[in-house]
Amino acid sequence: MTDKYTQLVNQGLGRNVAKKLGLPQPAILRRYQPGQPLISGPVLVQGTTPGADTLAAALLAWDLDVRRHAVPRERLGAIILVLDDVAHPGELERPILSVASSLRDLAPSGRFLTVSRPVTDDVTPAEAAARQGVDGFLRSLAMELRAGATGNGILLGDAVETTSPSTLAAVRFLLSGRSAYVDGQFLTVTSPDGQLPADFDRPLAGKVAVVTGAARGIGAAIARTLHRDGATLVLVDIPAAGDHLAGVANELHGTALQLDISRDDAGQRIIDHAVQRHGRLNIVIHNAGITRDKLLANMDHTRWSSVINVNIAAQLRINEALLASDHFASSPRIVSVASTSGIAGNRGQTNYAASKAGVMGMVRAAAPLLAERGGTINAVAPGFIETDMTARVPLVLREAGRRLNSLRQGGQPADVAEAIAFLASDAAGGINGGVLRVCGQYMVGA
Ligand code: NAI
DSSP: OOOOHHHHSSHHHHHHHHHHHTTOOOOOOOOOOOOOSSSSOOOOOEOOOOHHHHHHHHHHHTTTTTTTTTOOOOOEEEEEOOOOOOOSSGGGHHHHHHHHHHGGEEEEEEEEEEOOOOTTTTTHHHHHHHHHHHHHHHHHHHHOOOOTOOOEEEEEOOOOOOOSHHHHHHHHHHHSGGTTTTTTTEEHHHEOOOOOOOOTTTTTTOOEEESTTTSSHHHHHHHHHHHHHOEEEEEEEEEEGGGHHHHHHTTOOOOEEEEOSTTHHHHHHHHHHHHHHHOOEEEEOOOOOOOOOOOGGGGGGHHHHHHHHHIHHHHHHHHHHHHHHHOSSSSEEEEOOTTHHHOOOTTOOHHHHHHHHHHHHHHHHHHHHHHTOOEEEEEEEEEEOSSHHHHHHHHHHHHHHSSTTTTTOOOOOHHHHHHHHHHHHHGTTTTSSSSESSSSBBTTTT
16 A cells, blocks of 8 residues: 655655655655664653653663763754653743754664653642653654654653663664554553564564455554564454465465454463464454444444454453463563544444553453463554555545544554564563554644
8 A cells, every 4th residue: 555645756856846845755764774874863761750860871881872961963863851750830841942953963763762650649739740741742743853753752661760760662662663652652661671672674573463354554563564574473354364374374484374363262262372373372463443434323233343353342252261361471472453433432433442442451451361470451543554455545635534643644554563573572561451552643633
């Protein structure tokens, strides 16, 4: 699925015409390739707290070129602003304005990150105002960045430090090309758990992962990304998609399981297949999903119930089977695909939005159940992604969907897959019960 406009405005004549007419100029985004440097250019770490010092030291240990003070007109790969102890909104000005002039030096596809604390019940109103203020600041700044640069935040829960494993893993993910289409978002690190991998290019080595709906689209991209990161795959799809499924399974040396996930015994069938063929099961990615769009006035039982059944009821049933199984007990990871429609709503998608909002509710409530066995469950909510599904959207709506985000383009299936692979890794063990949007800071539901 190509976005010809983005290609056009990145070539000589097209670039000039778009500039003259004031048309959107989406950048070619920096996307991850194994072996490439994490980020090109120095990383400026600003902040005066002990947390800023220890984070800067950790980044130095990754051989990054770390600066604690801006050097005027030096091209920067990233700016990290550590605001982990702000106690009053008045305290935001000095650190924020101290990085303002460095923004001009941020390289194309550069990164701006904040590291701060979330609002919790036990903080004072002034502390809460300062912490929530970081949210408004970051989301607005992300809209001001250009040339494929993105702005995202990391929130450190109780007992989480700037150098806890999942904080560092989140910093790494957000600096890298893996997060190309994640913009204007916050990742909350909920616990100091998690373990950084021996090899950052193969963080899923030794893991057995199940991907549902893997015959095509985003599911096939998830399968390719998990395979690249070292996982052994069980690929699930309906029997009607069997040929495509077998093709993906052969390409990635995984096994195919033809299965309708809405069957009552789907969970057990998945566990049995994974254990019999691969000896274990570590990761389950709930990607399979359907749409049956209609205005509610025209909605019938079949449209409503099929969407609820496949998109959320099946996941609930499969998770129940997983949690009852001794085979899903070694740092288990579940990642579910939600949608920005489930956050903002979407005309004609009452059934779909109910199911996808349901996914996010399920993830929140299931988090403690996974934590009991050292595991996590999270959701990824894609915005407009270039797939067969969105290629069928009428042209005008499609163009609006593509451009109504800060990066002025749709995402690629691989962008969703990268976020899922990150959340499925051992390094993300301290991130539980959250939703990460992969939407280029889609204005819908922002
Ligand atoms: P797709 O329609 O191209 O692929 C979905 C796959 O799931 C197909 O291979 C299908 O056969 C399989 N599937 C459907 N029902 C199944 C069942 N009962 N049992 C087993 N497999 C089943 O869809 P796409 O675009 O790749 O979407 C993947 C996920 O991402 C879905 O959950 C979708 O709701 C979500 N999503 C997609 C967005 C987009 O822009 N394409 C945006 C937001 C969310």
